[in-house]
Amino acid sequence: MTASAHTRADERAHIGLTQREGEGPDPDEAAPIIFGFWVFLMADLVLFAVLFSVYAAMVNGGQGTAPGPADLFDLKIPFVETLILLASSLACGKASLALKWRHDRGRLLAWMGLTFLLGAGFLVLELRDFIQLATEKNAPPQASGWLSSYWLLLGTHGLHVAAGMIWLAVIAAQVVLWGLVHEVKLRIMRFALFWHMLDIVWIAIITVVYLFGVQS
Amino acid sequence: MTGPRNEEEHEELRRERRALTIGAVQALILTCAAFAIPATGLLTGLAALAGIALLGVLQIAVHFRWFLHLDLRRSHRHDLQLVLFTVLIVTLMVGGSIWILFDLHDRMM
Amino acid sequence: MSLLGILGWSDIIFVKAWQNPSISEAIAAGAGGAAVLGALGAAVLVTWLGAWRTLWTGWLTSLDHKKIGIMYIVLALVMIARALIEAVLMRVQQAAAVGDPGFLSADHYNQLFTTHGTIMIFFMAMPFLTGVINYVMPLQIGSRDMSFPMMNAVSLWLTVGGAILMMASLIFGSFSTGGWSAYPPYTGASFSPGVGVDYWIWAVTLASVGSTLTGINIAVTIYKRRAPGMTLFHMPLFCWTALAVSILMIFAMSPLTVATAMLALDRYAEFKFFTNGDGGNMMIYANLFWLFGHPEVYILILPAFGVYSEVFTTFSGKTLYGYRSLVLATMCIAVLSFTVWLHHFFTMGQSAEINAAFGIATMLIGIPTGVKVYDWLLTMVRGRIVASTALIFSSVFLVTFVVGGVTGIILANPDVDYQVHNSLFLVAHFHNMLIPGLLFGMIAAVQVWFPKAFGFRLDERWGRISALLWTAGFYLAFMPLYAMGLGGAMRRMRSWADPDWWPWLLAAEIGAFLLLGGLATLLMQFWVSVRNRRALAVPGGDPWDGRTLEWGTSSPPPEYNFAVVPQVDSRDAFTAVKAAGRAYSAPETYEDIEMPKATMVPLAIGLLAAACGFGLTWHIWWLALLAFIGIWGAVILRSFQRETSRVIPAAEVARQHEAWLEMVRGLPQTPRRAGLTPANSGRAEQGEPA
């Protein structure tokens, strides 16, 4: 498509559109896709921001007679979860580098695999935590407004992680099937943005939910 | 066709690798510091909350800078504008909501 | 648990009406019957015309932004018919129910204002403006399509999926009685145990997801697909309003999605967000809803502002007065609209200083809006006015909207609001904004761009009759409500005890009928125009001496919009081309054009989403689960498809374009004053530029 051959270089450059001069998809076609994904991420970020404001309102007066943050939170698991997510982000960054600098599928797939496994590790820990909360600790989402908001916030983040893993698996299948064709490259770039963005949400969760929770 | 093709690209690759490492190390330090506040009890009360909040904000900035590569370069101004505008909207929404809902809560007591 | 969840025989409206007959039930059954017959009638008509194949390949599976835009508008017209009839029904009931229960049951009446409000906002106004933006914006910026054609179609069909749920509620079960804002705890499981609120939740969720995706699409298209040389400040004002709307859609739909999700969790899984006990807090809902709700009203109004800007310039034959101030005002409104949401709940108990802050912010919005009104007026001053139907609607808007704006400023004062909150004064105010400020704009848009889309103008006589009826109907239907509201009449009331109000109610009833007449004559206008399409034909494609790029291509435009993407150096790009005498000159070379292939995936996603919503509403879990898996399965499968576009060879483009140019050059030039007569050939006279 000839459409926007006019675009200046700075309009074509987008963060996350990582490729070398003269390689990969035509920047005129790739730029809208990456930019569009950024816009989507921002809408998603607003969604999380809204969930945080709900959470804040619920901490302050939504606890009813159910157990509260100080009774429930133990920082060990969240700490490990954070480390796992950090490692996963690092693996994802390595995958991006492999994509850009070596056109060697094996290495790329290995890093993607590691990203996936670490994501899975996170989810297993989180699920264990959820089950414990609901059973042993008598803190299911139905117990109070605050717990509802806690489960919703954490659950939404967890669902995003799970969705990201499915997406990653689909991309991996396409890498195997087609090699590093342009569509696939663009998908890996977008996945990387998504995955890093989820980390940012998680940092906010750690801060607002867990650390504030045990502190106050 | 693997690996960097010339000196310039070598330099670029090195820079990108380093960015990732810097990001990971800084994030790790900030995480540990944040968890250390309640674990050690060094800070308490409002100071502790402020410390945790500050570390959180810093870490978010670190992630944006080193993992998402968001910087002030002119070539990325669309993305930067977008993120800054989002920050503005989020501030209005979250700030306003908390202002309203906390006030309502206080008046119900 | 049965295979059909909690759906039983007696939930079907006809059975219900048979089992306990009453006028109210008979009307409900009639509405259900009308929905069924309407669907059947449409199917029969398509069969009779032998048009299934065209419908399928040319429309339902199309990714062409113009087709998608038109389908959005068709959806809006279907839904406005229902919502307007409901409004008339409410008015008839109220006029008949002074000191008397009237003929509608309370439950039925409550459903009527809920469906009326929900449909008007989410399934009439939103599709209408989305359709107009979809059709017009890419043409105006000189693009061949939206940035994401497939996602565009997904947005459309998700919205249709929501509309299907609204229509299904006419036949299976009943709708929510909680108003368009669905405040809990009333809409929670304990006070609204039926399926009505669930219908509302899923219909609105589908519509809002569709709108978020549309917002992303519009913004990226405007940022990335402008023709060479079209800087942001060369864009027609309509495109600026589209940009502002897209920003609002991107950022304001999320709070609604969260609010509906939380309400759903409360209802389905006994979460405690908005319950009365256990730490639930309904104020969180009110806050979230209006966090979305106020930006939403600017989503509704800004595109109409854009349309009016185009209408006033085109039909005054002048460039827009104060273009930059209008751009600035539009963008200010977009940002300010995120700072005022609390004015929808001044009376809910927060401290006075908070009310004051939000009250002042609200009044501030009046400033940019006032700027716009002056700019439009000054655009018309000393213009070469052509009194087309579009201009008539726009002029009525100017006057009427000012009245609504003034009542808005009145309401922005928290002390006043304490007196008239939730009264008919408010109902009068927002209809006063929305009917001139949204609906008239969309009707004007149809009048202006219909000839672009179909190659013939709309009949002016029926257009004027329609404008007259809409105008008279509006004043008669809504001015009385200001008086009643000041007198203490509350909204959402089925009947009244005070006989003094009867004359007002009667006037409002007559007004509502006139408005229905306005819609009927509008449809009549379409019908008459189709029949007289030969006399109304404007094959040149430029019937109004248009100023922007879309008027420089054929009517209807080819799938790819422009044979060669135009080069732009100024605002009013097509006027500049005409003034330079370069209109209809052949380009030197043509290139192959790549366009997206048609696909049924978006349609499938929309229908599956409707099925999922229906399953969730009726607790038919297997259906909901299968449909949900189906949606994502379709998305994933689609990502494995690599051949998604096809190429139109340069030679073919050249052939079509040269033939069209040849034809246009043979057309007589139409002077401005003959624009509304059969002499209009669609090729404007090229006088000296104004």
Ligand code: HEM
């Ligand atoms: C065209 C003629 C129209 C008529 C005759 C009409 C009439 C009415 C009536 C009688 C009510 C109920 C008032 C009450 O609660 O007592 C109502 C409510 C409402 N209308 Fe309209 N209306 C019209 C157009 C529109 C349009 C164009 C929109 C929006 C785009 C709209 C949006 C609403 C909303 C949001 C409500 C509030 C529903 C609720 O209470 O939850 N209406 N209208």
Ligand SMILES: [Cu+2]
């Ligand atoms: Cu408002």
